[in-house]
Amino acid sequence: MKRVLLLNNLPAPYFVPLFRRLDEVADWRLTICYATEWKSDLGWPEELTKEGKAPRTIYLDQTKTSAWLPAGLSGGTVGTVLRMLTVLRRERPDYLICYGYTLTPQVTALLSAMLTGVSFALIGDANIYCDQARGLRRMAKRFWLQLLTRKAAAIMTIGRANRRFWQSYGARDERLFPVPFTVDNGYFAQQAEARRSEAVARRDLLGLTGRIVFLYVGRLVARKNIDLLIDSIHQLDEERMALVIVGLGPERGALERRAAGDRRIHFAGGVTPDELPLYYAMSDVLVLVARDEPWGLVINEAMASGLAIIAHRHCGATSDLVSNANGIVLESHTSGELADAMRRLADNPDRLHCLQAGSRHRIADWSIEATVAGIVSAVEASDQQPPQEERR
Numbered sequence: 001m002k003r004v005l006l007l008n009n010l011p012a013p014y015f016v017p018l019f020r021r022l023d024e025v026a027d028w029r030l031t032i033c034y035a036t037e038w039k040s041d042l043g044w045p046e047e048l049t050k051e052g053k054a055p056r057t058i059y060l061d062q063t064k065t066s067a068w069l070p071a072g073l074s075g076g077t078v079g080t081v082l083r084m085l086t087v088l089r090r091e092r093p094d095y096l097i098c099y100g101y102t103l104t105p106q107v108t109a110l111l112s113a114m115l116t117g118v119s120f121a122l123i124g125d126a127n128i129y130c131d132q133a134r135g136l137r138r139m140a141k142r143f144w145l146q147l148l149t150r151k152a153a154a155i156m157t158i159g160r161a162n163r164r165f166w167q168s169y170g171a172r173d174e175r176l177f178p179v180p181f182t183v184d185n186g187y188f189a190q191q192a193e194a195r196r197s198e199a200v201a202r203r204d205l206l207g208l209t210g211r212i213v214f215l216y217v218g219r220l221v222a223r224k225n226i227d228l229l230i231d232s233i234h235q236l237d238e239e240r241m242a243l244v245i246v247g248l249g250p251e252r253g254a255l256e257r258r259a260a261g262d263r264r265i266h267f268a269g270g271v272t273p274d275e276l277p278l279y280y281a282m283s284d285v286l287v288l289v290a291r292d293e294p295w296g297l298v299i300n301e302a303m304a305s306g307l308a309i310i311a312h313r314h315c316g317a318t319s320d321l322v323s324n325a326n327g328i329v330l331e332s333h334t335s336g337e338l339a340d341a342m343r344r345l346a347d348n349p350d351r352l353h354c355l356q357a358g359s360r361h362r363i364a365d366w367s368i369e370a371t372v373a374g375i376v377s378a379v380e381a382s383d384q385q386p387p388q389e390e391r392r
Helices: 016-025 076-091 104-116 135-151 160-168 185-194 196-206 226-236 252-259 276-281 297-304 335-347 349-363 368-382
Strands: 002-008 028-034 057-059 095-099 119-123 154-157 176-178 212-217 241-246 265-269 285-288 308-312 327-330
Touching: 002 076, 002 104, 016 028, 016 368, 028 076, 076 104, 095 104, 095 368, 104 119, 119 368, 154 160, 154 368, 160 176, 176 368, 185 196, 185 276, 185 297, 196 276, 212 226, 212 276, 212 297, 212 335, 226 241, 226 252, 226 335, 241 276, 252 265, 276 297, 285 297, 285 335, 297 308, 297 349, 308 335, 308 349, 327 335, 327 349, 335 349
Parallel strands: 002 028, 002 095, 028 057, 095 119, 119 154, 154 176, 212 241, 212 285, 241 265, 285 308, 308 327
Antiparallel strands: none
16 A cells, blocks of 8 residues: 655644545555644644544654654754654655645655655645745745756646746646645535524624625734725725624734724634634625735635635635636725725625625535545656656
8 A cells, every 4th residue: 555644734724624535535554744733823722633633643743753753852953854754764655745845844855755766746835926035045946946846746736826836947737736725615614504693693793784794814914915904994984884804913903003993893803713604604705915825715715605705816716716706806905996896896785696606606616525636636647757857
């Protein structure tokens, strides 16, 4: 049986059902290796990341792996390298799937695969619009990624903008395999229906009854351009609209001051994954106008929950998931264009309902099953095939 090692940073809630399903479907001895078990600053409850993992799951962080690692390994970069090498020696994978390519565990695993001849596949969420490194950093990045694209057996592309990113570093079409970036659509769709009455009550509590509710979900950081949403609501100055902002981050104080007591703007603060479906159920439109957004899984979640979408064209998910069939694609980062888009949706409730239905229809094919099928296909088609540079 083929031994496949899948390396990822941490067990984020949206990866857990994917990897569990992959373990069920693939005819492999699959081992999931995480660099760490949990990161408190991301706001996920620790117990959530422990539920339903694939049977073979290991961690690189010292406290979780001390039972089987050689004694005396310390933290830091050297310790991480040694722990990763220990995992590779212990697991002896026939194939490596590596999520990301810049952190110490990833670089260690990729260099080891290249030196030992183990076939490997790359997957990451970078897109062509976010590739803005300059100077020496740009030179180093280009050298490393061109090396990886020459050596990789497969590159799994999560969407169109991501595919263009890899092509810009020399990846050939025959090495590119579509592996869509997905969430558990069924969970969000089911929760949207199950919590409908609770959502109506929450709308009433917040004074949102009868209003078109625009929703932001994510970190409150500058690159997300949440100030544009607030400015747009101020420009519209209409009681029929409201904005709900879900998330925590260093910009919260400044954003609350910018909102200036506007009763149509509500800051929900940090919300657990279990609570998040309620906010989708009580909203009408998700808005994502970030300056630098590699993908944006909140778009997947919102579409599965039946929301229309307003998103900037450089958001990674926009190219694949957002069109005039389910929302509005923005060309600029200006409050004027955003306010106009919000007004157009609020002015036409019938059109808004059609867009919401369009979201459900479009996201149906963008499923965990499609992702699993893509991963299996990429590994099986590329295993034991010579890398690009050997076929020239």
